[in-house]
Amino acid sequence: xxxxxxxxxxxxxxxxxxxxxxxxxxxxxxxxxxxxxxxxxxxxxxxxxxxxxxxxxxxxxxxxxxxxxxxxxxxxxxxxxxxxxxxxxxxxxxxxxxxxxxxxxxxxxxxxxxxxxxxxxxxxxxxxxxxxxxxxxxxxxxxxxxxxxxxxxxxxxxxxxxxxxxxxxxxxxxxxxxxxxxxxxxxxxxxxxxxxxxxxxxxxxxxxxxxxxxxxxxxxxxxxxxxxxxxxxxxxxxxxxxxxxxxxxxxxxxxxxxxxxxxxxxxxxxxxxxxxxxxxxxxxxxxxxx
Amino acid sequence: xxxxxxxxxxxxxxxxxxxxxxxxxxxxxxxxxxxxxxxxxxxxxxxxxxxxxxxxxxxxxxxxxxxxxxxxxxxxxxxxxxxxxxxxxxxxxxxxxxxxxxxxxxxxxxxxxxxxxxxxxxxxxxxxxxxxxxxxxxxxxxxxxxxxxxxxxxxxxxxxxxxxxxxxxxxxxxxxxxxxxxxxxxxxxxxxxxxxxxxxxxxxxxxxxxxxxxxxxxxxxxxxxxxxxxxxxxxxxxxxxxxxxxxxxxxxxxxxxxxxxxxxxxxxxxxxxxxxxxxxxxxxxxxxxxxxxxxxxxxxxxxxxxxxxxxxxxxxxxx
Numbered sequence: 001x002x003x004x005x006x007x008x009x010x011x012x013x014x015x016x017x018x019x020x021x022x023x024x025x026x027x028x029x030x031x032x033x034x035x036x037x038x039x040x041x042x043x044x045x046x047x048x049x050x051x052x053x054x055x056x057x058x059x060x061x062x063x064x065x066x067x068x069x070x071x072x073x074x075x076x077x078x079x080x081x082x083x084x085x086x087x088x089x090x091x092x093x094x095x096x097x098x099x100x101x102x103x104x105x106x107x108x109x110x111x112x113x114x115x116x117x118x119x120x121x122x123x124x125x126x127x128x129x130x131x132x133x134x135x136x137x138x139x140x141x142x143x144x145x146x147x148x149x150x151x152x153x154x155x156x157x158x159x160x161x162x163x164x165x166x167x168x169x170x171x172x173x174x175x176x177x178x179x180x181x182x183x184x185x186x187x188x189x190x191x192x193x194x195x196x197x198x199x200x201x202x203x204x205x206x207x208x209x210x211x212x213x214x215x216x217x218x219x220x221x222x223x224x225x226x227x228x229x230x231x232x233x234x235x236x237x238x239x240x241x242x243x244x245x246x247x248x249x250x251x252x253x254x255x256x257x258x259x260x261x262x263x264x265x266x267x268x269x270x271x272x273x274x275x276x277x278x279x280x281x282x283x284x285x286x287x288x289x290x
Numbered sequence: 291x292x293x294x295x296x297x298x299x300x301x302x303x304x305x306x307x308x309x310x311x312x313x314x315x316x317x318x319x320x321x322x323x324x325x326x327x328x329x330x331x332x333x334x335x336x337x338x339x340x341x342x343x344x345x346x347x348x349x350x351x352x353x354x355x356x357x358x359x360x361x362x363x364x365x366x367x368x369x370x371x372x373x374x375x376x377x378x379x380x381x382x383x384x385x386x387x388x389x390x391x392x393x394x395x396x397x398x399x400x401x402x403x404x405x406x407x408x409x410x411x412x413x414x415x416x417x418x419x420x421x422x423x424x425x426x427x428x429x430x431x432x433x434x435x436x437x438x439x440x441x442x443x444x445x446x447x448x449x450x451x452x453x454x455x456x457x458x459x460x461x462x463x464x465x466x467x468x469x470x471x472x473x474x475x476x477x478x479x480x481x482x483x484x485x486x487x488x489x490x491x492x493x494x495x496x497x498x499x500x501x502x503x504x505x506x507x508x509x510x511x512x513x514x515x516x517x518x519x520x521x522x523x524x525x526x527x528x529x530x531x532x533x534x535x536x537x538x539x540x541x542x543x544x545x546x547x548x549x550x551x552x553x554x555x556x557x558x559x560x561x562x563x564x565x566x567x568x569x570x571x572x573x574x575x576x577x578x579x580x581x582x583x584x585x586x587x588x589x590x591x592x593x594x595x596x597x598x599x600x601x602x603x604x605x606x607x608x609x
Contacts, residue, residue, distance in 0.1 A: 084609050087608050089549075089608050090538065090539075090540055092538050093538070094525035094526055094535075094538065095525065095526060095527075143605055143606065143608065143609065144609065146605075147606060147609055150602070172493075172494075172515050172516070173515075174515055174516050174521050174524070174525060174539070175525075176515075177514065177515050177538075177539045177540050177541065178513060178514065178515055178540075178541070178546055178549075178551045178605075179549075179551070179605045180515050181493065181494070181497060181513075181514070181515040182497070182551065182601070182604050182605050183605070184469075184470075184473055184494060184497055185473050185497055185500070185501050185601050185604075186601050186602070186604065186605070188470060188473035188474040188477070189473075189474065189477045189501075189598055189601050189602065190602075191474060192474040192475070192477050192478065193477075193598070196478075211494070212493075212494055212515075214466040214470075215454075215465070215466040215469040215470050215473075215494045215498075216469075216470050216473055216494075217470070218466070218470070219464075219466045219467040219470040219471075220470050220471070220474055232466075233461050233465075233466065234454065234456070234460070234461060234465035234466040234469070234494070235454075235456030235457075235460075235461070235465070236456075239456045239520075240456045240457060240458060240461070243455075243456045243457070244456075244457055244458060246458060248458065249458065252458065252461070253461060257462075261462045261463075261464070262464075263464050263466075263467060
């Protein structure tokens with residue numbers, strides 16, 4: 001499910017692999033090693049620095065809670081539609097039963113699904129939002145992820161709120177089969193209606209955004225922003241390499257590569273992200289007033 | 291006759307044996323007793339096919355769905371809309387032959403057909419990228435759906451692809467954005483869209499032309515979030531577990547109609563569509579005439595609303 005988890009092939013700062021043993025040893029002493037530059041960071045220092053390596057600016061992944069802290073004004077995020085939970089509709093099992101994967105993901109993250117949706121304020125502008133969490137089965141999109149997006153976008157349409165979604169996902173959730181594939185069309189449908197009604201949607205792509213998520217709501221933003229060095233694409237790099245038998249160009253499928261190829265509007269550093277989103281929403285609000 | 295053998299599937303051995311015996315008798319010249327023997331063998335063959343095809347496993351269905359003799363989009367175009375005109379190009383970059391499109395007249399009414407084309411023979415297959423479309427293919431498809439509005443022509447999309455092409459250039463040209471845009475913009479097409487999976491419905495590359503008011507599948511086709519091979523290599527870390535993955539993914543027409551994820555199953559002749567293209571296409575013809583009638587009196591507004599509400603409800607019965 002998380003083919004890019006430990007090997008974000010093609011990222012600009014190709015991380016060196018850190019063995020699990022070493023990682024464990026370090027974490028016992030509250031240290032984290034940067035996979036890009038190798039510097040040792042005290043874990044509280046890393047957290048205080050928004051999970052950015054103080055030396056080389058390598059971006060460690062942010063979970064949804066830290067992402068909410070980063071973007072929204074203090075205590076303004078109100079979660080919605082959190083009453084629906086994923087089910088093992090196909091009775092799917094591979095090496096591990098899907099029901100067990102769900103249980104483990106819930107315990108690990110404290111979340112019910114790979115996305116949280118709701119409303120919040122960004123420098124006093126109220127917006128509707130979705131924040132994906134890669135820690136929950138690779139941020140994959142099943143029925144409930146799709147339905148939560150559908151509901152929050154419908155809500156944004158009714159309430160005439162601006163919309164921003166932070167993506168971080170390996171793609172569709174295989175364990176839900178066709179139920180998950182059709183979520184691509186369902187999320188695209190509501191975003192189409194929202195945009196037709198005059199809504200403004202900023203899509204923020206974080207490492208990684210691929211597959212069924214990138215090929216649906218994530219690439220439908222009126223403005224698309226990416227964090228530096230994120231892996232973004234439709235197919236995973238390994239699949240492309242195997243299919244085409246070609247060597248992938250350096251930096252292939254990074255944010256920088258996508259910007260160069262006209263696929264996204266901007267790359268914004270984590271520390272400037274809130275300000276940038278606020279500025280864009282500010283333009284939108286101003287346009288509505290005049 | 292070697293050629294027939296090569297194209298039959300591994301689980302059809304018993305049928306091959308009967309066919310071989312019929313050929314042997316035919317080669318020796320036909321006496322009256324031979325003729326009755328052949329008749330008997332032929333009915334035996336039909337029974338055998340019935341037996342095999344009534345209990346195809348999901349993995350066997352995957353193999354039937356991928357059979358190279360199944361009717362492809364150009365075959366269906368030829369039979370459904372004789373006198374058709376082929377249309378090409380995305381107006382941006384190039385024509386993607388993995389998507390084949392034509393407009394013509396179907397029982398007195400305009401009809402636009404847009405479908406994946408895997409191609410016949412090695413040369414064509416390579417040219418068509420084995421039916422795996424690039425972004426320009428999806429751009430072409432949506433352009434022609436908009437054109438169909440001008441002709442007041444309903445759109446029939448035919449799905450037959452392993453998936454969208456995972457290539458370097460495909461990524462550079464925005465495969466994600468192309469599929470995402472189609473998914474969104476197909477909802478605003480003002481003519482009815484009917485989708486039929488005719489072979490393999492592979493992932494986002496299939497859905498990219500699969501947003502229809504009504505979605506049907508040929509009996510032995512498949513529709514899946516990921517190929518069984520891809521699923522096996524990710525979840526089992528072993529691509530040879532594809533047959534297991536196929537079972538778990540529940541990707542056959544029978545699986546999907548039970549779960550209301552598709553609307554209808556179009557029957558195939560005994561022994562699969564690959565044994566009788568003409569009859570298969572005739573079945574599609576009957577299905578389409580019947581289905582289009584439902585939309586004949588709908589306004590453009592109702593047609594788009596119908597498509598939206600279908601997908602709004604889709605797959606949510608368990609929430």
